[in-house]
Amino acid sequence: MRDVPHEWLLRLLKVDPEPQLPEGTVRVFRADPRYLLYRRMLLGFKHVFALFFAVAVWVFAAQMMKVQFRELPAAAVVTRIVHTVEVLAWLGFLVVVVPVSFFVVRLDYELRWYALTDRSLRVREGIMSLREKTMTFANIQQVSIHQNPIQRMLGIADVRVESAGGGHSSPLKETEMSEPAEHLHEARFRGVSDPEAIRDAIMDCVRRHRDTGLGEPTELATSPEPDAAVPSTLEAAQELLTEVRALRSTLAEQPAPRVEPRAS
Numbered sequence: 001m002r003d004v005p006h007e008w009l010l011r012l013l014k015v016d017p018e019p020q021l022p023e024g025t026v027r028v029f030r031a032d033p034r035y036l037l038y039r040r041m042l043l044g045f046k047h048v049f050a051l052f053f054a055v056a057v058w059v060f061a062a063q064m065m066k067v068q069f070r071e072l073p074a075a076a077v078v079t080r081i082v083h084t085v086e087v088l089a090w091l092g093f094l095v096v097v098v099p100v101s102f103f104v105v106r107l108d109y110e111l112r113w114y115a116l117t118d119r120s121l122r123v124r125e126g127i128m129s130l131r132e133k134t135m136t137f138a139n140i141q142q143v144s145i146h147q148n149p150i151q152r153m154l155g156i157a158d159v160r161v162e163s164a165g166g167g168h169s170s171p172l173k174e175t176e177m178s179e180p181a182e183h184l185h186e187a188r189f190r191g192v193s194d195p196e197a198i199r200d201a202i203m204d205c206v207r208r209h210r211d212t213g214l215g216e217p218t219e220l221a222t223s224p225e226p227d228a229a230v231p232s233t234l235e236a237a238q239e240l241l242t243e244v245r246a247l248r249s250t251l252a253e254q255p256a257p258r259v260e261p262r263a264s
Helices: 007-013 033-069 075-110 148-156 195-211 220-224 233-253
Strands: 024-029 115-119 122-124 132-137 141-147 156-164 186-192
Touching: 024 195, 033 075, 033 148, 033 186, 115 195, 115 233, 122 186, 132 156, 141 195, 156 195, 186 195
Parallel strands: none
Antiparallel strands: 024 115, 115 122, 122 132, 141 156, 156 186
């Protein structure tokens, strides 16, 4: 397990830094360290875009203020108030929003893990919104690898696992820092460095699960075979009919009993 920073915060949020691995865990996978770099790059692009947008709005608002308030007696006071609010907003963005967002991304990376058991896979992710998803091998229908240009440059990819009904389910809301939304019947091993090995491991577990008949109804496995020594219903009826006919022939061959006249 990696060293998780700021365990006091995790205790405050009631988030266990150690993964609660299910019984029968075979392998545990972690996101590659380059996944943390990937998340930071996406977050940096997002902040830069927000910064340019805010600057454009600020310039437009400043020009509008010069036109609207230049003839007012208190125009200088209003301008100073607006500038003060702008400075506070910029300080809040640079001092609070940016560091906190990068800190959340770091925690999400540290607390992310994926596990394979002998019967299912489990994905644990999230901090503020903790999510643990379990998918049995009996329901898995497709395992695929997804990689965008930035991931390809960094040498990482996502392994996507889909179960029955995945194409008709509504997606969940986005995860922290705008992770792509997942469907209810979908699990992702995000930011792994060896996606082919993980895909092969999952498919191998699925094949073993189906070959050994795990998860099949117990009635099918324990129903008794028909006993050949027990006669069928038709044979039993024919045998009974033969015995009745023999008994009837025997009674017909015997003389009728003589009835003595009763004395008057």
